[in-house]
Amino acid sequence: MPFEELPHTGDLRYRVTAASREELFADAAKALFSTITDLSTVEAQAEHIVTVAAATLPELLIDFLRACLDIFAIGGFVARACTVEFGPGAGEN
Numbered sequence: 001m002p003f004e005e006l007p008h009t010g011d012l013r014y015r016v017t018a019a020s021r022e023e024l025f026a027d028a029a030k031a032l033f034s035t036i037t038d039l040s041t042v043e044a045q046a047e048h049i050v051t052v053a054a055a056t057l058p059e060l061l062i063d064f065l066r067a068c069l070d071i072f073a074i075g076g077f078v079a080r081a082c083t084v085e086f087g088p089g090a091g092e093n
Contacts, residue, residue, distance in 0.1 A: 002027035003034075025061060025084040029068050033078050042080040053090075060090065 002023070006013040014031040018024035033039060050067045054060040064084075071077040 003031040005031075021057065022084040022086065025064055026082045028061060028065060029079060029082050029084075032065055032068055033072070033080070036072060037078055039078075039080045042078055044080065046077070048077050048079070 002018060003014050003016040006015055012035055014028070016024055016027045016031060018027050030039065033042075048071050050064065050071065052060060052063040052067050054063050068079070
């Protein structure tokens, strides 16, 4: 499994491991959405594009996960899988 839930007294905490930053972001989103529902029960019916920008890779990940939460909160969208692409220079600072 690309992620594991870790004990935490307040919020959620996951350890995500991946071979690339694209996989890291995709697996982090999967961990987030798995908190919301059992992903094995989610059928692929729609696609949603999320675009974020930030100065550093950690900030980019935070903004990406916030955007994922937003699409769930606003429209109930849950992704069972995702593909992540980075533009030139994304998160290199």
